[in-house]
Amino acid sequence: LSKKATHERTRHYNSQLVLRTIYESGQISRAQIARVTRLTRPTVSDVVSDWMTQGLVEEVGLAPSGGGRRPILLSVVDNARYLIGLDLGREDFRGALINLRGVIQHRVNLPLMDGDGDAALALVYNLVDALMQSADSPLLGIGIGTPGLVDAENGIVYEAVNLNWHQIPLRHLLQERYNLPVYMANDCQAAAFGEYTFGSGDSSKDLVVIQVGWGVGAGIVHDGMLLHGNPYGAGEIGHISVVEPGELCQCGKSGCLETISNTRAILRQVRAAASALSVPLPVPPERLTFDMVQALFDGGDVAVRQVVQDVGRALGAAAAYLVGVLGGCRILIAGRVTGFGACLLDAIRTEVAQRTLPALAENTEIGFVSLGADIALRGTSALLLHHELGLF
């Protein structure tokens, strides 16, 4: 590198280091920043002044006296920038304006209504347009979690069957249209990065978030970084075989995890058990909803409980394969199945214990994510904050 390039890189690095330090401490003085970062006082003052000019940092008061003059405290201005987050992994497309703390400030949901291909793409534009109109702070960029195989590096949705998208250069399309940086990931990967960044729990271990919804997929955070695959497909556990012979899957194979453990499969299994339910279904079987299944479960229905245990065993088999590849890790379940609580977790844990070496099972944590339905949305904001501002 030339002296100038090195200098610019150092400046960029120091600038992000100072912002991260202020961000993580809540409130901190320039002198404390210098102590923590080991940068010189003049460097810290320069960098802070830059961030203040850009409006991302402000002076918020005076620290208690330590004997001499009371130092000025600095803080990040949480709403100085907004991020646009999109979660396309649901039956309605969800978008949000999110602040620098990953807190959602404004939402727009647009129903997909069986639209796909160009119609789905138009809906993405509508969502971003609507969010931009509501933004009263400058925008930092757009983060997207989309179902399917996502080539994050090149910004391409390689294949999203539900949306009938094939090799859509989504990043390029949005960057051209909105002139903002765009980051993408598979929706389960976004969820995992959201949980890693904003969730609670031990972050030193590899984190796997298994999201159970319309489909089933996992996101894996290793060493603070998302595994994307080469160039896509990491965590695509929905089509791992867990039963032989099993039901035919949408993908053309049979016995896939999704044939047992996605929300449609759960509804199908409860319908099939209709005659064994403790109370008659309140609607014709084809109109059964997940809320009704949850209500039956909450009422202690034995047949529904049995279905939940089967779902847990299938998830447990997949979890055991994850442990076989990654070693002991934290495996957290996300999605509506979290309503099945200990019944589901116990079935998963039992299966993992039966299918992995004891030393690895002992070293594996199985639980639920700490974030709710916004997990993927918040994850997209974490991707943006990480790549654009060097946070986390």
Place this chain on the structure above:
Amino acid sequence: LSKKATHERTRHYNSQLVLRTIYESGQISRAQIARVTRLTRPTVSDVVSDWMTQGLVEEVGLAPSGGGRRPILLSVVDNARYLIGLDLGREDFRGALINLRGVIQHRVNLPLMDGDGDAALALVYNLVDALMQSADSPLLGIGIGTPGLVDAENGIVYEAVNLNWHQIPLRHLLQERYNLPVYMANDCQAAAFGEYTFGSGDSSKDLVVIQVGWGVGAGIVHDGMLLHGNPYGAGEIGHISVVEPGELCQCGKSGCLETISNTRAILRQVRAAASALSVPLPVPPERLTFDMVQALFDGGDVAVRQVVQDVGRALGAAAAYLVGVLGGCRILIAGRVTGFGACLLDAIRTEVAQRTLPALAENTEIGFVSLGADIALRGTSALLLHHELGLF
């Protein structure tokens, strides 16, 4: 960081950068190093002079004239240091003196003869003692590939059932005894890092090496780094369930990959097929060797071919799980089963195609490693060269 610490870190970084540049170019002049690294000429000269004093770099002649004075060419002195590599993942313990190019200069093999626990540890000392006596260059350190669950960061063999080792602080023991840096990995992980470093093929993808021997295990290289697990157990696929119900495994579960695909299981299956073989076994079934199985296979025996296909299908199931977790990747098989050639690979490929999404199967390469039986030994040297000298 203090100014002094930053300065030292920069110096260390530059020093390794220059050495890596010389190492990778074969022969290069100081001026070329400065161009490639963008370091100043005086910095390059200083660093080169340091390496020459330490004997790792030498002047080897003059480059062709580019008009003016012919520049002096520098080269790494391949035998300036030796590394001790140990592969404890076989029925005999293997050790080698390896030079800075990862080329084996001297070998010592010591038979384990059913020894375990302290006896196995004593054998490790004997191996290192013997290698040290043969070394006519200074030693850079010791690299070890050991079976079982290896906590590489803390240098502890957490559990190696075959050796009856439980929580052995192997790094500490060897560092105390020999006063040399020690790096450890599971033997399959060492093999994967060896193939990644010294093997041929596309190194941009995640690399998985599945080693089939006494046990079956995988090593995974992601983004140029070995996955170790948290803190161990990455790639422990030998105990993934691939058949239900299957044979009882040593680990207490049944249907594990090892019950079909390790060398003992292969011998067992050929013995069980003895009556169907094209020629009678030359020895009583209990004395059947892997060489005999190979000879039968090479002679076109249909029953042995059938066993090989079963072995391939089981490996293919495990490979499909790897693809489900990592996405498309390079999966290379190592060990004596490589002698079964296309018959084995075809069975693996067919199973992977049947068990993964087409877009991921297309993106996955299945083949054999390019290195031979020394793969793990050379891998331990790669670990040392990487961590001690910043190479690769």
